[in-house]
Amino acid sequence: MIGIGRRGLLAGTTGLLAAPGILHAQPAGGVKIGLVAVQTGPQAALGNQLKDGFALGLRHLDGRLGGLSAETIVIDDELRPEVAVTKVRAALERDRVDFIVGVVFSHILGAIMRPVTEANTFLISTNAGPSTFAGRGCNPFFFTTSYNNDQVHAVMGQVSQDNGYRRVFLMTPNYQAGRDAMAGFKSKFRGEVVDEVYVPLTQLDFSAELAKIAAARPDAIFTFMPGGLGVNLVRQYRQAGLANIPFLSTFTVDEATLPAQGAAAEGFFSAASWAPNMDNAQNQRFVRDFEAQYNYVPATYAAQAYDGAMLLDSAIRRVGGNLRDKDALRAAIRAADFRSVRGNFRFGANHYPVQDFWLLRVARRADGKFQTETVRKVFENDVDPWAAECRMR
Amino acid sequence: MTTQLLLVQALNGLQLGILLFLVAAGLTLVFGVMDFINLAHGVQYMLGAYLGAAFAAATGSFWWALLLALPAALAAGLLLEVLVFRHLYARDHLSQVLATFGVILFVNEGVKVVWGAAPLQVPVPALLEGGIEIMPGLQYPLYRVAVLAAGIATALGLWWLVERTRAGMLVRAGATNAPMVSALGVDIGRLFTLVFAFGAMLAGFAGVLAGPIFSVEPGMGDNVLILAFVVIVIGGIGSIRGAFVAALLVGLVDTLGKSLMPDLMRLFLDPSAARQAGAALASMLVYVAMAAILAFRPAGLFPVRTG
Numbered sequence: 068m069i070g071i072g073r074r075g076l077l078a079g080t081t082g083l084l085a086a087p088g089i090l091h092a093q094p095a096g097g098v099k100i101g102l103v104a105v106q107t108g109p110q111a112a113l114g115n116q117l118k119d120g121f122a123l124g125l126r127h128l129d130g131r132l133g134g135l136s137a138e139t140i141v142i143d144d145e146l147r148p149e150v151a152v153t154k155v156r157a158a159l160e161r162d163r164v165d166f167i168v169g170v171v172f173s174h175i176l177g178a179i180m181r182p183v184t185e186a187n188t189f190l191i192s193t194n195a196g197p198s199t200f201a202g203r204g205c206n207p208f209f210f211t212t213s214y215n216n217d218q219v220h221a222v223m224g225q226v227s228q229d230n231g232y233r234r235v236f237l238m239t240p241n242y243q244a245g246r247d248a249m250a251g252f253k254s255k256f257r258g259e260v261v262d263e264v265y266v267p268l269t270q271l272d273f274s275a276e277l278a279k280i281a282a283a284r285p286d287a288i289f290t291f292m293p294g295g296l297g298v299n300l301v302r303q304y305r306q307a308g309l310a311n312i313p314f315l316s317t318f319t320v321d322e323a324t325l326p327a328q329g330a331a332a333e334g335f336f337s338a339a340s341w342a343p344n345m346d347n348a349q350n351q352r353f354v355r356d357f358e359a360q361y362n363y364v365p366a367t368y369a370a371q372a373y374d375g376a377m378l379l380d381s382a383i384r385r386v387g388g389n390l391r392d393k394d395a396l397r398a399a400i401r402a403a404d405f406r407s408v409r410g411n412f413r414f415g416a417n418h419y420p421v422q423d424f425w426l427l428r429v430a431r432r433a434d435g436k437f438q439t440e441t442v443r444k445v446f447e448n449d450v451d452p453w454a455a456e457c458r459m460r
Numbered sequence: 461m462t463t464q465l466l467l468v469q470a471l472n473g474l475q476l477g478i479l480l481f482l483v484a485a486g487l488t489l490v491f492g493v494m495d496f497i498n499l500a501h502g503v504q505y506m507l508g509a510y511l512g513a514a515f516a517a518a519t520g521s522f523w524w525a526l527l528l529a530l531p532a533a534l535a536a537g538l539l540l541e542v543l544v545f546r547h548l549y550a551r552d553h554l555s556q557v558l559a560t561f562g563v564i565l566f567v568n569e570g571v572k573v574v575w576g577a578a579p580l581q582v583p584v585p586a587l588l589e590g591g592i593e594i595m596p597g598l599q600y601p602l603y604r605v606a607v608l609a610a611g612i613a614t615a616l617g618l619w620w621l622v623e624r625t626r627a628g629m630l631v632r633a634g635a636t637n638a639p640m641v642s643a644l645g646v647d648i649g650r651l652f653t654l655v656f657a658f659g660a661m662l663a664g665f666a667g668v669l670a671g672p673i674f675s676v677e678p679g680m681g682d683n684v685l686i687l688a689f690v691v692i693v694i695g696g697i698g699s700i701r702g703a704f705v706a707a708l709l710v711g712l713v714d715t716l717g718k719s720l721m722p723d724l725m726r727l728f729l730d731p732s733a734a735r736q737a738g739a740a741l742a743s744m745l746v747y748v749a750m751a752a753i754l755a756f757r758p759a760g761l762f763p764v765r766t767g
Contacts, residue, residue: 108568108577108678108679109577109579109677109678109679110577111572111577112576112577112578112579115577241736241739241740241743246736262735263732263735264722264735264739265735265736265739265740266718266739267739267743269683271674271683271684272472272475272476272673272674272715274469274472274475274476274604274715275469275472275473275715275716275718275719276718276719277598278465278468278469278472278595278598278719279465279719281595281596281597281598282462282465282595282597282598284597294579295579295675295677295680298579298581298674298675298677299673299674299675302581302672302673302675303673306584306591306599306601306603306604306673307591307598307599307600307601308591308593308597308598308599309597309598309599323578324578324579326578326579326580326581327578327579327580327581327675327676327677328581329581329583
C-alpha cells in the first residue's frame, strides 16, 4: 500500500549506519529469513508492527520453522527503493538468506521484486499487495499473505451500496494509491459521487475540505488517508462536528493510528480481512501474547506477518526441511497448510489469498484501548479482480 | 460556492496563517538578524509539540503542559544554540544548511527513540471543547478560535516588543548592521543567543498549539518549515510585520486555492480531470504566488533596510 512523502526522503540517510539486527543465533542446517521492515522515518511504526508480528510467530514456534532453527535478519528499507535493493541484494549474496519476507510499502516491493525472484528465492510479502503482481505480473516466486488493495477499497463501495447510501463524498491523497482507492470504491458503488477531492500527501489541515463536506451534506464519506494524514483527518472531522456523517475508510483507522486518534475515531468504519477481536483460538492466542509481549494492540501488519511465519513453518515442514527443490517448496507454500488468525485462508492461482473481507468499526475496549472490531462479513472467499489475468510460468 | 462557505474558508485560511506566523517569526528573526539559515527551525516546532504532548500526558492538563512546554522549548533552543549553531554563525550558508539539516535528522530520530514512531495524541482542553456553528452542519471548533486569538495576541506582543522596547531596538539595529551595534558596546553574541532562544520558544508555542489539531509525529516540522521559508521570503527577510502579512497571505492562498481551484478548473476541463489538475494546481499556488510577488518586489513585501 501507500507511497512516500518528502519526510521519508529527509529521514532516509540516517539509517546508512545501522547494521542489520540479528534476532536469533543460527546453528548449522537452519533457515535464514531476510525480514524487510521499514525502521526509519514516521512510518517505522508500521515496520515495527510487522517485525514484532513475525517475531511472535517465531516465538510460538520455539524459534524453529518446520523443524529448522530460524535466524532472522531485519532489513530496514528506509522507505527508499534503491536502499532496499542494495540491502536485499546483500542479504541474498552475502548472508545467503533462504527467504525474503515482509515489506510494508508497495513501491519497495516493486523495487526488490526482480532481484529476489531472479535469484530463485521466494519472496513472501506480508503487507504490500499491489495489483501489478496480481495480474499479468504474477510470479512463481512471489506470494503474499495480505490482500490486493483493490479488494479492501471495494469492500467500502459494497458497504455503501448495501446501506443504501445515495450520495457519497470521496477524498484521498493525490497519488497513485489514492486514485486506485477511488477506483476500487467506485467498482462496487452505483450511487452518486457528490465530489472527489484530492489532497496533497503533505496535507496538515483539512478544514477547507471539511467545510466542503459540510456544505455537500453527503450520506457518507469514503476516504483513504494512511498514517499521519489519517490522524489529522479523523480528529479534525470529529472536532468539526461532522461525525454524524458515516465515516467509511480504508487504511485510515487501524491499530497503528488509533493510539493517536483515540476517542475521535470511535464508531468510524474500516475494512480488512482481519481484526483483533476475531473469534478463533489461533487469533486469541496471537492477540493475547502479542499485547503481553509488546504492550500495544496489533494491527493487520502484525497479524499478516504472524501468518507469514506460520505459513513458512508449514511449508518447510511439508518438504521435510529440503529448501533446494524449489518446485516442491512452491507447492508446499501454495498448500497454505496452517491455521490463519483470519480463519479462512487459501492461495489463489496468482498466489494472492482468497479470503473473507469484513466491515470493521472502531470500538473502545474494557481496558480503555481502542481497536477495530468486526461488524459483518462483506465478501466471502473473495478473489482479487486481477487473478484472471495471471498466467503463472 | 456560497458566501457562507467562502467566509468559513477564509477563517480556516487565517487560522493556518496564524500558526505559520508563529513558526516564521522566529525564523525570520534568526535569518534577518544573524544572517543564519536555520533549517532546524521546524524541529523546534516538533519539539514543542512533543514536549506539550509529554507534559499533557504527565499532568493530565493542557494548560500545565503549555506552561511547562514553553520554558522547556526555550531551554532546548538554548541548548542547540550553544552546542551547534553558535559555531556556525561565521560560516557560509552552505555549512549552515548542511549542519542544520543534520540537526533535523538527529532530532527526528531522537524523538523516535524517546517517544516512538507512532503519532501521539493531545486532547483538546475541556474548556475549549465543542464548537460554534457558523454554517449549517459545520461546527467551527472553539479551540481553533482560541488558536486564532492566541496567535493575534502574540503577533501584537511581538510588534510591541520589536518596535517599542529597547531590546527590540537592538534586534532591529542588529538586523541592519551587526558590526556597528557590536562596536557600540552591545554584546552581540548574547543578543543572538536571546533572539535564537526566543524564536525557538515561539516555534515551540506553535507546536504546542498545533498538538490537539494535528498529529504529533516525527518529521511533523519538515512540512511546516518549507511553508515558513516561503512566508519569510514573501514577507521580506528579517521583518516581523512582513512575516505576519505573508503568513496570513500564504494561509489564505493555500486554503482558498484548495477549495476554489478544482471548481475553477471545471470551467475548462471535464470533471474528473479538473479535480486532479485542480488539486495539483492548488498545492502549487503558494509557490506561484511567491514567484509572482518576488518578480515585482525582489526583497519581499516589507524589506528590511540594510546599511
